Amino acid sequence: MSRTDEILDKAPKQLFIGGQWVDAENGETDAVVNPATGQVIAHVARGGAADTEKAIDAAEKAFPGWAETDPDQRAAIMRRITDLIVSHADELAVLMTLEQGKPVAQARGEVLIGAESVRWYAEELRRIYGETVPGPNGQLFLVQKEPLGIVGAITPWNFPSSMITRKISPAIAAGNTVVLKPSPETPLSATALMALFKEGGLPDGVVNVVTGDARAIGGVLTGSDRVKKIAFTGSTAVGKLLFGQSADTVKKLSLELGGHAPFIVLADAPVDRVVTELVATKFRNNGQVCTSPNRIFVQQPILEEFTGKLIAAVKKVKVGNGLDEGVDAGPLIREDAIAKIDGQIADAAKKGATVATGGHRLTDGAFAGGYFYAPTVLTGVTRAMNIFYQETFGPVLPVIPFHTVDEVIDLANDTEYGLASYFYTKDPATIGKMSRKLQYGMVGVNSGAVAFPQAPFGGIKHSGLGRENGRQGIDGYVNTKFINLNYEV
Numbered sequence: 197m198s199r200t201d202e203i204l205d206k207a208p209k210q211l212f213i214g215g216q217w218v219d220a221e222n223g224e225t226d227a228v229v230n231p232a233t234g235q236v237i238a239h240v241a242r243g244g245a246a247d248t249e250k251a252i253d254a255a256e257k258a259f260p261g262w263a264e265t266d267p268d269q270r271a272a273i274m275r276r277i278t279d280l281i282v283s284h285a286d287e288l289a290v291l292m293t294l295e296q297g298k299p300v301a302q303a304r305g306e307v308l309i310g311a312e313s314v315r316w317y318a319e320e321l322r323r324i325y326g327e328t329v330p331g332p333n334g335q336l337f338l339v340q341k342e343p344l345g346i347v348g349a350i351t352p353w354n355f356p357s358s359m360i361t362r363k364i365s366p367a368i369a370a371g372n373t374v375v376l377k378p379s380p381e382t383p384l385s386a387t388a389l390m391a392l393f394k395e396g397g398l399p400d401g402v403v404n405v406v407t408g409d410a411r412a413i414g415g416v417l418t419g420s421d422r423v424k425k426i427a428f429t430g431s432t433a434v435g436k437l438l439f440g441q442s443a444d445t446v447k448k449l450s451l452e453l454g455g456h457a458p459f460i461v462l463a464d465a466p467v468d469r470v471v472t473e474l475v476a477t478k479f480r481n482n483g484q485v486c487t488s489p490n491r492i493f494v495q496q497p498i499l500e501e502f503t504g505k506l507i508a509a510v511k512k513v514k515v516g517n518g519l520d521e522g523v524d525a526g527p528l529i530r531e532d533a534i535a536k537i538d539g540q541i542a543d544a545a546k547k548g549a550t551v552a553t554g555g556h557r558l559t560d561g562a563f564a565g566g567y568f569y570a571p572t573v574l575t576g577v578t579r580a581m582n583i584f585y586q587e588t589f590g591p592v593l594p595v596i597p598f599h600t601v602d603e604v605i606d607l608a609n610d611t612e613y614g615l616a617s618y619f620y621t622k623d624p625a626t627i628g629k630m631s632r633k634l635q636y637g638m639v640g641v642n643s644g645a646v647a648f649p650q651a652p653f654g655g656i657k658h659s660g661l662g663r664e665n666g667r668q669g670i671d672g673y674v675n676t677k678f679i680n681l682n683y684e685v
Contacts, residue, residue, distance in 0.1 A: 200519070203287050204294065208387040209240045211247055211407060214254035215400025220408060221246045226380055231297040231527040232517040234565040238295075240383045243408035248375065248416040251404035255346045255373035256422055258401030263343045263371040265399075267321055270369065274318035277396035281311040281361075281389070288357060288388055293518040295382045296356055297526035297566075298481050300518050303357075309649070310358035313365045313665070316649040320670055321369035334684030341674040343371030344424040344448065348417035350438070352430045353529055354484045354589075356382035360389055362653075362664050363427045363450075364403055370673040372425075374403045375417060381529055383407040418442045425449070425673065429486075432613075432658050450662035450672045452486070452654055455615030456587045458608035459489035459644075460630070462601075462621035463497040470620045471505045474593075477618075477644035479513055479571065482525040483591045484533075486659075487616035487638070487646055490588050491577075492595045493604050499597050503575060507552050510593065513571040515558060528567040528590055537569060537590045540583040544594070549576045549583075554591070585611060601626055609635045615655035616646050637663075 197205070209225075210217040218241075225239040262270075281288070289304035296303070329337035349363040356379060367374050378386035390405050406413050417423050418441035425448040428438055432454040442449060459477075461470055478489050494502045518526035528534055534557055541555050554572030569591055577584060577594040584594070598604040608617060617636040621627060631639055637655040638646040647653055652663040662672045 200290060200294065203290050204237060204384075206287075207238070207291055207384045208391055209238060209384075210387075211241050211243050211251075212387065212390045212394075212403075212405040213247070213251045214257070214404065215394060220244065221250075224408075226383075226408060228295050228381075228384060230294055230566075231529050232519075232566040232568075234567075238384060240387070240407050243406040244412040245409075245416050247408070248406050248413045251375045251406050252346060252416070252420055252422055254401040254404050255375050258399060259343075259345055259373045262368070262373055262399060262402050265371070270371070271318045271321055273397045274314050274321075274365070274369065277393055277398065278311050278315040278318065280392040280396050281307060281314065284392060285311070288385065290519070291388055292357060292382070292385050293526070295384050296353060297529065298518050299523045299526055302480060303518070306355055306358045309647075310361035312649045313358065313361040316665075317365035317369040317670065320366070320667060323667065324370060324670060324674060331680070334682060336681040336683060338679040338681055340677045340679060341370075342677055344673060344675055345372060346423045347372045347374045347425045347427060347673065348423045349374055349376045350414060350417070350426065350428045350430065351376065351378050351386070353379035353381035354481055354486075356385035357389060359429050360386055362669075363429075366664075366670040366673050367427070368398070368402060370670055372673055373401060375423070376403060376405045377410065377413045377417065378405065378407060380407065380410060414438065415441065418447070419445065421445050423447065427672070428452070435660065448672060450664065451660040452662075452664060453615075453658065453660040454587045454613055455486040455488070455655065455659055456490045456585070456611045456613040457487055457616040457618065457636075458491045458493055458634075460493045460604050460608060460617075460619035461495060461498070461502060462619065462623070462626060463495040464622045465498070465620035467498060467502050467505060471502065471509050473644045474506065475509045475513065478593055479525045479591060482528060482569075484529060484589050488589075489593070489618060489644070491584065491608070492593050493598050493607060494595055495604070496597050496599050499595075503552070503573075503595055506593065506595070507573050510571045510573050511553055513591075515563075515568055515571065517562065517566070525571065525591060528569055531567060533590060534567055534569055537588065537592060540586060540588060541572065541574065541592065544574055544577060544581040544583050547581050548578070549574045549581060549594070579607075579610070587613065601629065605630065605633045609633075612658040613655070614657035615659035616640065618644055
């Protein structure tokens, strides 16, 4: 048996409820497909409504004990879990690449960043501060933070490890219990993580995992009065659906939804450095990232130079199976992802854009069985084209010229999304103006990085509600209670 087969064989394929690995009540399973080959690599339990109710039961049973567990003890368990994730990073990375497709080096980086989320909140749980407020003589006004109860966490396939730890870590740090529904495309990353959570000493029922029927599982989580919060990362359309379904039970919500990030290059920017950083940022996970640069605005004086160097750099991006050495970009996740990209490119070309490189599916040789797409640059893109407004979850860089700062701010803000944005310039006045005027929850100034465990992550407009990471990330997992203590009795 090869090492890859051993890792696959070791990964749990069942539901994780109340600290036990169990089959779905209906006995059904779902196939897990390797997007690089199109081959089925595993079958995982297909849970449904009944299994979700059992998971909620287990989380409800575990909540009182976990909420009252000494903070130092919760922190110690979370530190042990962090160490286990780090020590198993290579195995978790291979498993992720097999079911999700990203290059194994990127997968390992994701696992380690996810581990840092656990470590960060193992420390941040000591800083869930309350306060005292001046009151009348003889009365002490106290403000305290308390855990919510049961949290329903719903995570996506594009970051199947770090999105889990980003939600679970603040939830359990604050004393909550969790029912997790991972993406049906990438369940193995979730179950492998849960095996480590159990090994690290997390009490039974504190975190439960139900893989399977997304509609049925999500319906129970949103409809249950026992579930006090939904934490979701995914598309804006699904986020709005969950928002509506949660209305009757008046849940707290954290929604990290779609993005359509502008990447703005001013005329004074260092062209070679910006091209290098843009290609690295765009082709991380092959563009299947909510913060991925989707609209590349280049100021007219450097348009020709920048575009030429960008095309040359994109042509050097190595596409292939994520397990192969030296691969920069793996496959897309499914067939429908290719259809969406083809549609956007066809529309842009019809309306006057030029496909400078790429623009087609890769099917020869080793690409034949997978969902591979050529790294693509479009020039001459305008507001008349669908790609200007529709989020592109793939390896396409539309280049859009502009003349003035005010013009590009208007262009960049012309979207329903408001997650991440980026711009490059050396001018302090331009930095100040654009940082204020860009309508996004995160702004990268001369940097393509906006996600860190210690800094708040999230968007505005149709890109979502709430924040993850940083000290702000724990706010959505606590209730604020006011106590008027009259000590003159």
